[in-house]
Amino acid sequence: AVVSTQSTGGHIKPHIDSIKFCGSLVSGVSLLSEAVMRFRLDEKGYADVILPRRSLYVMKREIRYTYTHEILPNIAEVNGMPVYRSRRVTIMKRSNENCHCEEFL
Numbered sequence: 001a002v003v004s005t006q007s008t009g010g011h012i013k014p015h016i017d018s019i020k021f022c023g024s025l026v027s028g029v030s031l032l033s034e035a036v037m038r039f040r041l042d043e044k045g046y047a048d049v050i051l052p053r054r055s056l057y058v059m060k061r062e063i064r065y066t067y068t069h070e071i072l073p074n075i076a077e078v079n080g081m082p083v084y085r086s087r088r089v090t091i092m093k094r095s096n097e098n099c100h101c102e103e104f105l
Contacts, residue, residue: 006071006088014040014068023095027058031089036076039067048078 006012017026030051037057040046051057059069074085 002092004090004092008074008086010088011073012071014070016065016068017094019065024064025058025060025095026064027056027093029091030055030057031091033086033088034083035085035088036072036078036083038070038072039063041067048076050078050083
């Protein structure tokens with residue numbers, strides 16, 4: 001597992017985690033503050049998901065390989081409601097191709 005931290009104003013740019021280094025499953029536990037994760041298939045549309053503090057998220061299959069994901073800056077809006085983020089700590093777990101973790105979910 002990897003522990004990462006973001007300051008209040010920090011964000012994570014859109015990306016797809018490397019299959020070579022991360023495997024078929026990427027999961028995280030979002031601590032300290034809620035955050036907004038944005039999934040984007042192309043430039044025309046996106047879906048924002050609120051990650052409540054102390055929540056677990058898992059990305060696999062299509063969402064893992066096809067959509068970029070990013071963490072928005074400290075003030076974001078989802079469905080017209082503001083989401084205020086403070087310092088964020090995440091515990092990330094990534095499988096490797098030999099693990100076959102997705103069989104247990």
